[in-house]
Amino acid sequence: MDKMALWSGRHTTMASNSKPCLYLHRQDLRLEDNPALTAAIDSGRPVIPVFVWAPEEQGDWSPGAASRWWLHHSLSRLAEAYKKLNVELLFFKGKTAEVVDRLIAENDVEAVYWNRRYEPAAVEHDKQLKQSLKDREIEVHSFNGALLCEPWEVETQQGDPYQVFTPFWKSVRQKIKPGKPLNAPKEMQSAKIKVKSCQLDDFGLLPKLDWADAFTDTWTPGEEGAREKLSEFIKNGIDDYKEQRDFPAGRGTSRLSPHLHLGEISPTQVWHAVEVHLNRKRKNDGQPGADSYLSEIGWREFGYHILYHFPKTTDKALKSNFEGFPWKYSKKNLRQWQKGNTGYPIVDAGMRELWETGWMHNRVRMIVGSFLTKDLLLSWKKGAQWFWDTLVDADLANNTLGWQWVAGSGADAAPYFRIFNPILQAERYDPKGEYVRRWVPELADLPDKWIHKPWEAPDEVLEKAGVTLGETYPEPMVDHFEARDAALGIYKKIK
C-alpha cells in the first residue's frame, strides 16, 4: 500500500457517516492527473461528481457545434469510466449555482471541489460561486488542473504580464518542474444521491443533421482516446516533429488539441510523457523534436496567460492602434472563405478539412487566417467566430491568441507587413499537392506544377485534368498581389 492509499484509507474508516462532497467537472474530463478529484477523494468523503451544462454561463463563447459534439462523446466516456468505479456521474442542466445549492440542501454536501478555469466569463462565475459558498461556510477547494503555470505565477521583471512568447516561455521553463502526474483513482466511495439529475442526451449536444459522421472516423473523444493519441505521437512523431510539423498532408503533429481543450489529458501528463521518452534515449543527444513540441504546449500556456490578463482580447484588439481598423465586411466573401471556395487551393483545402473533420492543421490555419485578414480584409473576429463554431478543439485562449496573432493586432503578433503568400506557402509545405488533392478533389488530376495555381495552368493542362475554372473550381476571388498591396497600404496607415 502506498502512502496515498493509507491516507485515504485512514479517512475511509470515519467516512461511512461523513457527509459527501461535490466535484464539479468542467474542462477537466478525465480521472487521471486530476488534482480536484484526487483531493475530494482524499478528504475521505463520498464524492458526487457532477457536470452541469450551463452554456449561458460562458457568455458569448459557449461551445460551438463541433465542440458540443465532442463534449457529448467525452462526457459519455467519462460517465462510463465512473461506472467502472461504481460511481455515477450526475448530469444537470441549468444554473451551476442552483444545482450546487440543491445538492447542498438535499444531499447534505459540505464541500465543493473543482479545477480552475481562466476564461473571462468563467473566472467571474467561479469567483462568485466560491464567495457564496464561503459565505455559507461550505468548504471550497479549487486547483490547477489545466496549466503548467497559472497566469499569475510568472511576470516580467517589471511585474507586468508577458506579451511576448519567447521570454514568457523561457521564464516558465525555468520556473516549472512538472512532477509525476497523479494516478487515476482505483476506488471511490459513492454517495447516496437524493437529487434528481438528467440524462446526457437531454443536453441536446449532438447535431440534428449528420454532418458529424466524418468526425467519428477521425476522432476518439475521451480520456482513453487522448492517452492513445499521446503515446502514439511520442512513439512515432515527436523525434521528427521539428521537421515534419509543417506539412499538413502528413501526420507530423500530435492532434491532441481537442483532448487538451476539454482536459481529457493535462499538459503535465504530456510533459511527463515527453520526459520519460527522452530519458529512455541516449543523453546529450539533442532533442529538437521534443523542444519544438513542448514549445507548442508553451503557446497554449501563453494563450491562457494573455487571456487571463487581457480578458477583453476575445473581442477587442490588444493593440490600440487597431481600433477602428477599416475591415471590409462582405457576407459573400466571408461565405466563400468559410465554404472553401476562394480559388486558392491551399486555402480551400484547409477550410474544407475544417468543415469535414472539425480540425485544421496549424500551418494551414495561419495561411487561411492571413488570407481572411489580409487578402480579404475581413476582421479576425469573423474568422475567430467561424473557427469557434467548426473546430472540435475550439479553445477561447488559443483561438483568440491565434487570430489576433495572424491579424497582427495581438500579443507577439505578426508585424503588419507579414502577409502569407498562399501559393508560396503551398509549394513549400505541400510540395506534391497531396493535401490539396485530398480536400479539393476536383483538382486532383492537375500536375504538381499547377496544383497550387490552376489559374496559371495552360488550357490544355486544365482540360486534360478535367478542370474548368469558374465551373468545376472557382477562379481566385482576389488577386493575391493586388490584395497584398492594398493590405500593406492600410496596415501601414495604422502603424
Add this chain to the structure above:
DNA sequence: TGAAATGTTGGGGCG
C-alpha cells in the same frame, strides 16, 4: 511561425 526588393559576390563566357 513572411515575402519581396535590393544589394553583394563570385564564377564563367566572351571579346
Add this chain to the structure above:
DNA sequence: ACGCCCCAACATTTC
C-alpha cells in the same frame, strides 16, 4: 591574361 557583363546564389533591407 584582362576586363566586362551576366546571372545565380546568397545576404540584407524593406515593406
